[in-house]
Amino acid sequence: MNKRMTLKAVAAAAVFALAGLGGLAQAQQTIKIANIVELSGAGATSGTNFKNGVELAVKDINAAGGILGKKIETSTADTQSNPGVAKGLTQKAVDEDVFAIFGPVFSGSIMVSMAESRRAEIPNFTGGEAASITTQGNPYIFRTAFGQAQSFPKIGRYISDVAKVKSLAVIYVNNDFGKGGLDNIKKALANTGTKIVSEISTESGQVDFSAAVLKAKQSGADALFSYSNEEESARILRELKKQGWNKPVIGETTLTGQKVIELAGDAANGAVGHVGLTVDAPNPEVLKFKARFYQEYKYISDHNGIKGYSGMYMLKAAIEKVGKFDRKAVAQALHGLVISTKKYPGVLMDVAIDQNGDLDRESFLVEVKNGKQEVTTVLPPVNPALFASAAPAPAAAATAKPVKK
Numbered sequence: 001m002n003k004r005m006t007l008k009a010v011a012a013a014a015v016f017a018l019a020g021l022g023g024l025a026q027a028q029q030t031i032k033i034a035n036i037v038e039l040s041g042a043g044a045t046s047g048t049n050f051k052n053g054v055e056l057a058v059k060d061i062n063a064a065g066g067i068l069g070k071k072i073e074t075s076t077a078d079t080q081s082n083p084g085v086a087k088g089l090t091q092k093a094v095d096e097d098v099f100a101i102f103g104p105v106f107s108g109s110i111m112v113s114m115a116e117s118r119r120a121e122i123p124n125f126t127g128g129e130a131a132s133i134t135t136q137g138n139p140y141i142f143r144t145a146f147g148q149a150q151s152f153p154k155i156g157r158y159i160s161d162v163a164k165v166k167s168l169a170v171i172y173v174n175n176d177f178g179k180g181g182l183d184n185i186k187k188a189l190a191n192t193g194t195k196i197v198s199e200i201s202t203e204s205g206q207v208d209f210s211a212a213v214l215k216a217k218q219s220g221a222d223a224l225f226s227y228s229n230e231e232e233s234a235r236i237l238r239e240l241k242k243q244g245w246n247k248p249v250i251g252e253t254t255l256t257g258q259k260v261i262e263l264a265g266d267a268a269n270g271a272v273g274h275v276g277l278t279v280d281a282p283n284p285e286v287l288k289f290k291a292r293f294y295q296e297y298k299y300i301s302d303h304n305g306i307k308g309y310s311g312m313y314m315l316k317a318a319i320e321k322v323g324k325f326d327r328k329a330v331a332q333a334l335h336g337l338v339i340s341t342k343k344y345p346g347v348l349m350d351v352a353i354d355q356n357g358d359l360d361r362e363s364f365l366v367e368v369k370n371g372k373q374e375v376t377t378v379l380p381p382v383n384p385a386l387f388a389s390a391a392p393a394p395a396a397a398a399t400a401k402p403v404k405k
Contacts, residue, residue: 030073031066031325033058033312034093036113037103041081042205045230045259046105046304050127051076053308054102056296057346067316068325079104083112090116090124098122099327100315105304107133107177114141123315123331127307129253130180134356140331142357144311145253145303146276148184150358154379155252155274156188158365159225163248163272169198169221171212171236173228178202181227181252197221206232209239216245223248226255230302234263241267248272256366256373258302268368276363277303280373282403283362285341285348306348313346314339314353338386352386360386375403 035054038047058072066072075096079086086109093101094116100123104110107130114133117124118140126133126141131148134141159165170185172178178201186196198219200212213236216224226236226249233255240249249271254260256273279290279301289309293301318333319325338352351361365377381387 029070031070031100032096032098033072033074034089034096034098034101035074035076035103036079036086036089036093036101037076038081038106038109039076039078041079042229042231043079043081043104043106043109045302046127047079047081047103049259049302049304050103050105050308052293052297053301053305053310054312055308056293056305057309057312059296060292060346061312061316067319068323070325072312079106079109079113081106081109083109086110086113087116089113093117094120094122099325100125100330102126102308102311104128105307106175107180108175110141111176114138117141121328121331123318123327123334125311125315127304127311128177130176131184132176132180134358138357139335142311142314142334142353143359144307144314145359146363147358148180150360150382151252151274151276151363152181152184152188154363155250156185156192158272158274159223159250160189160192160194163223163250165194165223165248165250167195167197167219167221168223168225169200169216169219170196170225171200171202171209171216171228172226173204173206173232174201175204177229178204178227185225185227202228202232204229204232207235209236210243212236213239213243213245217243221247223250226251228254230254230257230259231263233257234260234268237264237267237271253277253303256368258300258373261368261371261373266371269370271368273366274363274379275303275366275373276359276361277306278364278366278373278375279303279306280366280375281349281362281364282375282378283349285345288345289348310346310348310351313344313348314351317344317347340387350387352381352383377402 037051062071077089086104090113105127107128110126110128172182251273253275261268317339318330322329360381363379364375
């Protein structure tokens with residue numbers, strides 16, 4: 001009896017061992033990606049859209065056969081819009097030996113958490129826009145959107161040369177993102193005819209903007225530059241309408257995004273912004289993404305969804321260029337890589353990645369009209385020559401192109 005029990009135990013152990021080997025073999029056939037994003041707190045809108053964009057790209061890539069024959073497996077964790085939590089979650093992802101990390105989106109969180117992915121030599125893709133993110137000499141950090149150093153010269157030229165604003169009030173959020181924006185708009189306007197007459201600090205998650213708007217009105221400025229997170233931007237626009245502001249309201253992506261328009265209602269009408277990404281771009285691949293995202297999630301994506309979706313295709317392009325799953329080699333390949341929509345439609349727009357992990361590609365001036373974001377001008381990349389081989393290459397135009405209605 002004892003002998004038979006022993007034989008049964010040995011057989012059972014062998015079965016479990018084989019099952020374990022099968023599980024290991026299965027794990028080795030997948031690429032593990034961690035989504036570390038803001039699903040609650042002040043960054044919930046940004047993080048949720050970014051996550052959904054990543055997961056939609058993963059679904060599409062897996063349906064097409066994966067990357068080098070391997071399927072992608074994702075895990076998602078909520079930073080709660082807290083930099084300390086983001087750092088801890090990144091450490092956990094490192095322990096789980098993921099191939100790449102997507103997020104956080106908030107600049108303050110990625111500034112803290114990216115030290116962990118750097119130590120582990122894991123490529124880390126972020127939607128954060130603070131200029132300081134890519135000035136730390138971190139070879140493993142990559143943006144999926146413009147940084148402030150790339151976008152603010154464009155909006156600065158619009159303010160000074162097109163809108164011809166003489167005096168400007170600035171409302172900004174008092175965090176890494178907002179303070180970086182304030183610094184960069186000051187630099188962009190330093191040698192122009194536009195003078196900043198008021199700098200008005202606000203807080204992340206702030207609800208009441210009556211005092212901030214009153215300060216802007218009392219400054220006597222010709223126009224307002226508003227730079228805050230999506231929910232706060234909507235509240236600022238509503239307060240501006242409430243107090244009868246009738247001068248130009250100008251901003252960046254977070255002023256004129258889809259979620260802001262939905263929250264602000266008709267108070268968003270007339271707002272003008274420079275956006276690196278918009279689902280309303282006159283671009284066939286972007287418009288396909290807009291429809292695909294709506295089909296999947298039953299709402300219209302904002303720019304953060306595009307960041308997540310196109311970022312996954314940036315990773316795919318780099319892995320396929322290297323030809324193997326080597327994190328360090330993939331990070332090196334991303335620097336200086338030019339990706340065309342001809343070969344990778346999922347990247348949505350021809351894009352070049354520089355040695356700091358910053359992007360160059362087309363961007364857009366938009367105005368909110370009748371509750372919708374309308375593209376008024378397509379702006380060329382900073383260095384169009386990089387895209388000469390990316391045919392067909394709409395980015396190769398060297399001048400701004402007004403959009404015909």
